[in-house]
Every structure is written in structure tokens, then in C-alpha cells.
Amino acid sequence: MEFNDSEPLYIQVADFLEREILDGKYPMNTKIPGVRELAATLVINGRTVQNAVNRLVESGLVETRRGLGNFVTSNEKTFEMIRTKKIRAMAETFIKNSLTFVSEDELRRIIAETIASVQKE
Amino acid sequence: MFKVAGLNYARGRRSVLQDINFESDAPEIIGVLGENGVGKTTLMRLIVGAVLPKKGAHITLDGLTGDALKSAVAFIPNLNWVRKRDTISDVLAFYRAGYPDFNQERWTEVNKTLRLNEQDQVSALSKGMLERLIFALTVSRDAKVFMLDEPFSGVDVLTRRKLLQTLIQWVPEDATILMSTHEIAEIEPVVDRVLILKDAHIIVDQTIDDIRDNEHMTLEQYYVQRYVEDNGGIEL
Structure with a gap:
């Protein structure tokens, strides 16, 4: 690692x-x-x-x-809680970093487009 | 506890090591760092009694001193004593006879990874294979202190990884390991603590956790910074 x-x-x-x-x-x-x-x-x-x-x-x-x-x-509840906490933490870091140089609307659009293109792969 | 106190050594008028003090509670892996010629090998030779320090030095291991201590320290400075036609198997027999704490089971396990061929002549081994042999012989004793002097010199990256894995997996858990090396980035995640030598002194004796927590630096960044600082801020 x-x-x-x-x-x-x-x-x-x-x-x-x-x-x-x-x-x-x-x-x-x-x-x-x-x-x-x-x-x-x-x-x-x-x-x-x-x-x-x-x-x-x-x-x-x-x-x-x-x-x-x-x-x-x-314990499924514990597992699920940790999983969502992890995703939220990753999302928060990404969004905070991004909003320093793009607008919220632009960011939403880019995320939607990126999800669509990743799913195509 | 392994303890080195008041260790001084001079070659002629030149002071090689001055007021060396450190102790270790096993299990611990200690990296010994410093530029070429700073005295890393000499430190190991002093510990094992191959050269004698100035008066006033105290080296103890769980209360043992002198020969009793030396026999609990595994260290192979070189294999120069091996005769030209000796095979690894000959060296092994010699080593087994000389050290009652030789652990055959560990040798077998370690050798599954390092893959030394016991029929090979030692004088015909490449530098890398020779390092593997020294490493395997050293760690195959049930010693309390293991000293490895630049085990990675002339060794490729995959073998370095294998040697480190072997160290983590097979060295007894009640031992202190001293390992000198220039592969600072590579050993950072493996060692507990480092001693950095410069101009005959230990200028740093710190754990990796402390360096990261307090200095917010990698070991390599910290090493460079301390060397530069110690030179009065002048780059090497």
C-alpha cells in the first residue's frame, strides 16, 4: 500500500x-x-x-x-452505518475542495455527466 | 531491556562514535540511519565485541553483559571467513555447530521465501544472493538482538520486499532488531523507531509515530531536514 x-x-x-x-x-x-x-x-x-x-x-x-x-x-446496522459514514466523508471532502473553484450548479452537472459516462464503461 | 550507555570509540585521533546512548524494550525494530562512513557498522561491531570501545561503556541485555550478552546477539558482518569451495550447506553446518540457538525450522521457513540453493558455492553467489544468505543465517537464530548491516545493498526491489516480509513474519517477537540502511522511504513503515547518526553522535532518536505526529513529515523529509539543520542550514 x-x-x-x-x-x-x-x-x-x-x-x-x-x-x-x-x-x-x-x-x-x-x-x-x-x-x-x-x-x-x-x-x-x-x-x-x-x-x-x-x-x-x-x-x-x-x-x-x-x-x-x-x-x-x-451487525448489519453497524456495517451499514460505517459504510454510509465513509461515503459521506469522501463526498464531503470532494465537494468542499471542488466548491473552491466551481459553482454548485456546475458541480451538479459535472457529477451527473461523470456518473453517466462511468456507467457506460 | 537492551541498553547501550556511554559508548565512545576513536580511530587514532579521530572520534568515530561519541557518547552513544540508547535503550530498547523488545519487541522493537530500530532503523540506524546516517551518511556513509558515519559509524553505523562500527556501532554494530562494538555491540558484538568485534572492536573494543573506550573505557566506561556499558552494554547490557536483560542484565547480561560480556560473553553472555554477545551470545544473545545475532550479527554477521561478512562471510569473508568462508573457504572458496564451501557450499551454503557447509556454511550452514558450521553455523549450526557454532550457535546452539540456531533454529532449523525458521531457516526452512525463511528459505521457502528466499530460495537459497544449499548446494551452491558461496564464493560464486551474486551480491544479492550473498545478502540473502547473510540475512537468512542471521534471523535463523533464537537471539534477543538481531543486527542487520545494510541488508539491502545490491538487492533488487522485490527481494528487498521479501527480506522485509521475512523480518516481520519470522523474527522472534521478544527481540530487538537493529537495521542500518539507506533505503529510508522503504523501511519507514517497517521500523518502530530510528537512530540518526551524524558526526559521531546520535542526532535523532525518535519513533516514526512521533515524527509523523509532531513534525508532520515523512521519515525521509525529516532525515534531510535534520541533516541540513545540523549543518547550520547549509544544503549538503
Whole structure:
């Protein structure tokens, strides 16, 4: 995975894992790999990966089941809440950045056109 | 705890390392950074007792000192002692006999990734394969301190990745790892902390988290900044 310059690494790893889960790589109620295995795969320090996983546990997306490991939550409400929160956060950043140099009408039009062209692909 | 205190070393009149102090609570991976000739290798040689520091140095590991400490440190500065016709398998036999903490199981696991051919002659290995061998031999001991001196020199990007993966996956969890390298960007996500050496001193001893949290910089940006700052703001 690629890192950006400013943020702490464990937050970037947590975002990366969250995206993998939301993308469906690890479906609801399935086990995610152990910290050491994840660390080796991603070539990242184990402590950083542990901190990232802890962050996902705090958010509710991941549950630690004692003696079994870490699982993606089986709670649909929690999963859905995190998913929409993620999309809203991404949209908010994009819109805020865009509105500094385009008008709202223009932005709406561009989004609609872009969605149409992406769907054609 | 692994602790180095009051370490000084001079070559003739020139001070090579001056007042080196640091400690580490395992598990920890420490990157040792600094320009060529700054004393990174010398630091490792001092720790393992290959060269002797000035009086007053204290190196301890969980209360151990001297030979007891040295036998808990895994470090291979080079393979110059290997005879011309020796194969990897000969070196392995020699190493196994010399170090009772050699872990055959780990050697086998590590070698699944690094793919050294035990029938190959060591003198015929390419630089990259030689680095793999040194790396594999080093990490295959049940040591408490592992020192890797520029394990990536002459090693391609995929192999560097393999070596780092091996390090993360196979090195015992109760150990301290010291790794000197110039591949700053590449090791940033792997190490817990860095020591930056300049002009015989440790000028930085900080965790990656602290550098990112407090300085809002990548390790490489911070390294360059500190080197320039230490030169009185003059670019190298």
C-alpha cells in the first residue's frame, strides 16, 4: 500500500483495511487475517497494524472474538452505518475542495455527466 | 531491556562514535540511519565485541553483559571467513555447530521465501544472493538482538520486499532488531523507531509515530531536514 505524507501510518492502514472490508474482500462475519500475517503481507510494522485493527475494533467494524481472532462485524446496522459514514466523508471532502473553484450548479452537472459516462464503461 | 550507555570509540585521533546512548524494550525494530562512513557498522561491531570501545561503556541485555550478552546477539558482518569451495550447506553446518540457538525450522521457513540453493558455492553467489544468505543465517537464530548491516545493498526491489516480509513474519517477537540502511522511504513503515547518526553522535532518536505526529513529515523529509539543520542550514 502507498502512504501519504502527513497522516500517522496506523490511521492510513486502518483506512486501507476499512476500504478492503467495505469492498467485500472480507465479508461480514468472516475472519480477517491475524496481525502478523497482515503485517507481513502489507510489509508494515506489526505494532502499526495492531493499532490500525484496534481503531477498527473501536469503530465497531471489527470484533475481537476471544481465542478466535478478529472478525468483520455481523451487525448489519453497524456495517451499514460505517459504510454510509465513509461515503459521506469522501463526498464531503470532494465537494468542499471542488466548491473552491466551481459553482454548485456546475458541480451538479459535472457529477451527473461523470456518473453517466462511468456507467457506460 | 537492551541498553547501550556511554559508548565512545576513536580511530587514532579521530572520534568515530561519541557518547552513544540508547535503550530498547523488545519487541522493537530500530532503523540506524546516517551518511556513509558515519559509524553505523562500527556501532554494530562494538555491540558484538568485534572492536573494543573506550573505557566506561556499558552494554547490557536483560542484565547480561560480556560473553553472555554477545551470545544473545545475532550479527554477521561478512562471510569473508568462508573457504572458496564451501557450499551454503557447509556454511550452514558450521553455523549450526557454532550457535546452539540456531533454529532449523525458521531457516526452512525463511528459505521457502528466499530460495537459497544449499548446494551452491558461496564464493560464486551474486551480491544479492550473498545478502540473502547473510540475512537468512542471521534471523535463523533464537537471539534477543538481531543486527542487520545494510541488508539491502545490491538487492533488487522485490527481494528487498521479501527480506522485509521475512523480518516481520519470522523474527522472534521478544527481540530487538537493529537495521542500518539507506533505503529510508522503504523501511519507514517497517521500523518502530530510528537512530540518526551524524558526526559521531546520535542526532535523532525518535519513533516514526512521533515524527509523523509532531513534525508532520515523512521519515525521509525529516532525515534531510535534520541533516541540513545540523549543518547550520547549509544544503549538503
